[in-house]
Amino acid sequence: MTRQMTGAKMVVQALKDQGVDVIFGYPGGAVLPIYDEIFQQNDIQHILVRHEQGAVHAAEGYARSTGKPGVVLVTSGPGATNAVTGIVDALMDSIPLVVLSGQVPTFMIGNDAFQEADTVGITRPCTKHNWLVRDTDKLSDTIHQAFHVATSGRPGPVLVDIPKDVQFATGTYTPKPQANISHYQPRTKGDPEAIAAMVALMETAERPIFYTGGGVINSGPEATRLVRAFVQETGFPITSTLMGLGAYPASGDKWLGMLGMHGLYEANLAMHGCDLMINIGARFDDRITGRVADFSPNSKKIHIDIDPSSINKVIRADVPIIGDVTEILTDALALWKARGSRTNTTAVAAWWKQIAQWQAVKCLSYTPDSAIIKPQYALERLEALTVGMDRYICTEVGQHQMWAAQFLGFEDPNRWMTSGGLGTMGYGMPASVGVQVAHRDALVINVAGEASWLMNMQEMGTAIQYRLPVKQFILNNERLGMVRQWQELLHGERYSHSWSEALPDFVKLAEAFGAKGIRVSDPADLDEAIREMIAYDGPVIFDCLVSKHENCFPMIPSGKPHNEMLLGEADTKGAIGSTGAVLV
Amino acid sequence: MSALNIKQGASGHSAYDLRDPNIQLIEVHTLAVLVDNEAGVLARVIGLFSGRGYNIESLTVAEVDHTGHRSRITIVTSGTPQVIEQIKRQLERMVPVHEVHDLTVEGPAVQRELALLKVVGTGDKRVEALRLADIFRANVVDSTLESFVFEITGTPEKVDAFADLMRPLGLMDVARTGVAALSRGA
Numbered sequence: 001m002t003r004q005m006t007g008a009k010m011v012v013q014a015l016k017d018q019g020v021d022v023i024f025g026y027p028g029g030a031v032l033p034i035y036d037e038i039f040q041q042n043d044i045q046h047i048l049v050r051h052e053q054g055a056v057h058a059a060e061g062y063a064r065s066t067g068k069p070g071v072v073l074v075t076s077g078p079g080a081t082n083a084v085t086g087i088v089d090a091l092m093d094s095i096p097l098v099v100l101s102g103q104v105p106t107f108m109i110g111n112d113a114f115q116e117a118d119t120v121g122i123t124r125p126c127t128k129h130n131w132l133v134r135d136t137d138k139l140s141d142t143i144h145q146a147f148h149v150a151t152s153g154r155p156g157p158v159l160v161d162i163p164k165d166v167q168f169a170t171g172t173y174t175p176k177p178q179a180n181i182s183h184y185q186p187r188t189k190g191d192p193e194a195i196a197a198m199v200a201l202m203e204t205a206e207r208p209i210f211y212t213g214g215g216v217i218n219s220g221p222e223a224t225r226l227v228r229a230f231v232q233e234t235g236f237p238i239t240s241t242l243m244g245l246g247a248y249p250a251s252g253d254k255w256l257g258m259l260g261m262h263g264l265y266e267a268n269l270a271m272h273g274c275d276l277m278i279n280i281g282a283r284f285d286d287r288i289t290g291r292v293a294d295f296s297p298n299s300k301k302i303h304i305d306i307d308p309s310s311i312n313k314v315i316r317a318d319v320p321i322i323g324d325v326t327e328i329l330t331d332a333l334a335l336w337k338a339r340g341s342r343t344n345t346t347a348v349a350a351w352w353k354q355i356a357q358w359q360a361v362k363c364l365s366y367t368p369d370s371a372i373i374k375p376q377y378a379l380e381r382l383e384a385l386t387v388g389m390d391r392y393i394c395t396e397v398g399q400h401q402m403w404a405a406q407f408l409g410f411e412d413p414n415r416w417m418t419s420g421g422l423g424t425m426g427y428g429m430p431a432s433v434g435v436q437v438a439h440r441d442a443l444v445i446n447v448a449g450e451a452s453w454l455m456n457m458q459e460m461g462t463a464i465q466y467r468l469p470v471k472q473f474i475l476n477n478e479r480l481g482m483v484r485q486w487q488e489l490l491h492g493e494r495y496s497h498s499w500s501e502a503l504p505d506f507v508k509l510a511e512a513f514g515a516k517g518i519r520v521s522d523p524a525d526l527d528e529a530i531r532e533m534i535a536y537d538g539p540v541i542f543d544c545l546v547s548k549h550e551n552c553f554p555m556i557p558s559g560k561p562h563n564e565m566l567l568g569e570a571d572t573k574g575a576i577g578s579t580g581a582v583l584v
Numbered sequence: 585m586s587a588l589n590i591k592q593g594a595s596g597h598s599a600y601d602l603r604d605p606n607i608q609l610i611e612v613h614t615l616a617v618l619v620d621n622e623a624g625v626l627a628r629v630i631g632l633f634s635g636r637g638y639n640i641e642s643l644t645v646a647e648v649d650h651t652g653h654r655s656r657i658t659i660v661t662s663g664t665p666q667v668i669e670q671i672k673r674q675l676e677r678m679v680p681v682h683e684v685h686d687l688t689v690e691g692p693a694v695q696r697e698l699a700l701l702k703v704v705g706t707g708d709k710r711v712e713a714l715r716l717a718d719i720f721r722a723n724v725v726d727s728t729l730e731s732f733v734f735e736i737t738g739t740p741e742k743v744d745a746f747a748d749l750m751r752p753l754g755l756m757d758v759a760r761t762g763v764a765a766l767s768r769g770a
Contacts, residue, residue, distance in 0.1 A: 120624060121624075121627070124624065124627060124628055124631055125631050125632075125635050128679065129678075129679040129680075132623065132624075149679055153677075154677075182679065183682060184679050186677075307677060308673045308676065308677065309670060309673035309674045309676075309677055311673070312666060312669060312670075313670060
């Protein structure tokens with residue numbers, strides 16, 4: 001069945017065919033025909049953001065919390081360039097997004113027309129793939145292909161650039177089943193020989209550890225179930241990257257907590273001391289490995305990844321397994337059971353004893369204060385007062401993000417939205433909008449720092465317009481806390497431009513937006529204030545005044561291996577040499 | 585590296601291994617990449633190399649299947665074995681890329697490059713240029729009383745050797761196509 005229609009109508013029809021129920025966007029000259037079609041239908045809800053970067057982060061929040069691709073619609077030129085940061089963010093964190101951008105008419109391309117930018121040129125290195133559609137007959141086919149590419153293999157953002165004349169012209173619509181989805185069919189099934197090698201290594205391992213990443217979340221809920229079953233079956237400890245939190249429940253007895261630069265002592269030391277590392281859907285990022293030459297020196301490494309280019313990129317894998325986490329773990333678990341579930345129990349018990357010693361260090365300890373709210377304390381109370389609720393957490397980027405990862409417990413996947421790879425300040429506010437759009441009745445909290453939050457605070461307007469009761473939990477230290485921390489450790493305590501001067505009054509700001517503002521500075525008032533925030537039926541800006549010079553520990557300083565962590569202030573003197581200082 | 589004042593081999597204090605452990609092991613590989621001949625595909629491939637800091641020593645591209653709109657990109661690149669492997673994996677995961685062949689490891693391959701060389705001179709030098717061209721089986725494709733344009737086909741090494749010989753004989757200009765390569769046998 002094919003039908004004749006305009007390109008603009010095709011866009012909306014193709015989105016409906018793909019099961020899209022919400023898009024995030026901002027109109028402009030080059031997408032007016034598409035907006036005209038959106039106006040004339042009710043199946044797809046359009047969320048009007050206040051800035052295109054916000055649209056992309058909101059779509060990322062939507063995608064992460066639902067497992068479905070996020071869809072963005074922006075106009076040409078500045079609309080598209082404003083979207084670029086979000087697109088790169090999605091690429092780094094493997095989030096499926098379909099970005100549709102308007103373009104000047106085909107006959108004006110290359111003439112420096114008004115609001116013209118080389119959008120496919122600009123976004124070529126920051127998308128999985130992109131297309132400039134010059135022919136209306138190819139438009140619907142291209143959009144279907146775009147969804148296929150965004151969601152298959154390692155997910156990521158794609159962009160379809162649609163000139164205005166292509167939107168006006170009439171062409172033939174290709175329904176989804178007839179669309180040419182190209183030869184792009186990444187391998188999902190793992191090599192049986194590699195899986196057998198993996199199981200054999202697991203049977204003899206004395207100090208094994210599971211190291212899971214965002215790939216488990218991206219693979220879907222079944223992958224999470226399989227990871228949990230595997231941990232249960234083997235009794236091995238498990239740690240996770242920032243991206244993978246929630247795959248294994250924080251309350252689980254095999255959970256070591258997050259690893260990496262600000263990961264837990266026990267997780268990092270277990271990674272350093274293990275004899276078998278089972279990497280499931282993580283990519284040996286530099287925040288994880290520290291000094292590569294000294295990374296987990298005595299272990300065999302199994303690396304499961306759907307992207308072959310992740311294998312041996314940073315760390316050489318002894319057993320690489322390319323494919324989808326769900327399919328590989330299904331096969332591996334079946335084989336493990338078929339061979340008699342042979343954990344090396346004596347050795348693994350001894351390993352757990354060693355781990356218990358590391359856990360006893362209590363690396364997340366901090367000095368409590370009865371007069372000033374410590375950021376760690378604020379998050380402990382937030383956790384205590386929201387645990388068990390239908391809760392989604394977003395974050396901005398910085399110290400608060402690391403503390404949130406350390407102090408909040410994630411029991412399920414898709415509940416934790418944070419910018420990991422790109423580290424985009426300004427991510428969390430719009431992401432919380434996207435999450436709340438997808439989960440209207442859930443408690444959506446954006447744990448923020450005041451500086452990050454200001455970067456995309458305009459999206460409060462979006463939250464108000466669509467009655468999205470997002471809670472902006474701002475740990476306000478009037479500093480760029482992480483920058484300040486690095487300046488203290490690395491740059492002779494010269495705090496160059498790392499304090500937030502001329503901050504707005506967040507309570508009045510909330511009121512100006514039409515939201516509720518709450519300020520708290522006394523630890524004694526904190527619980528009541530958090531309860532008030534949760535109870536309020538509408539968006540809240542929660543201005544939590546916290547201690548100004550708190551540093552985030554534990555920390556693996558730049559240039560150090562996992563076993564040289566700093567646990568607190570006392571460890572910091574001369575911790576980072578001049579060569580470590582050149583690293584970020 | 586020098587700008588940051590890091591000594592060679594200073595990796596003992598760095599999160600990244602700044603030493604190149606395989607510094608002696610830089611290999612030159614010839615890759616054949618079959619791609620959809622769509623707008624921007626060459627920019628995509630070149631952008632991958634520049635964005636990730638890989639070398640391109642030579643690159644040729646042309647559509648080789650006019651009905652299927654496939655182009656063949658032949659890239660000569662260099663790097664450590666790990667980098668070469670990364671280049672191949674990174675190319676393979678691009679959406680318009682159909683096949684990536686490493687002709688250097690997949691068995692013997694023939695490599696040919698075409699070059700045009702303009703040699704200006706008179707008298708003995710002119711005669712010598714023509715004599716050497718004959719030895720190298722280069723063709724004269726343009727001639728005036730004081731110049732030749734030679735066309736030579738061969739491996740890059742052969743073209744280099746010919747160009748070196750022409751230099752003292754009045755070599756003015758060289759245009760080279762870059763390497764085209766195919767595996768030997770069926």
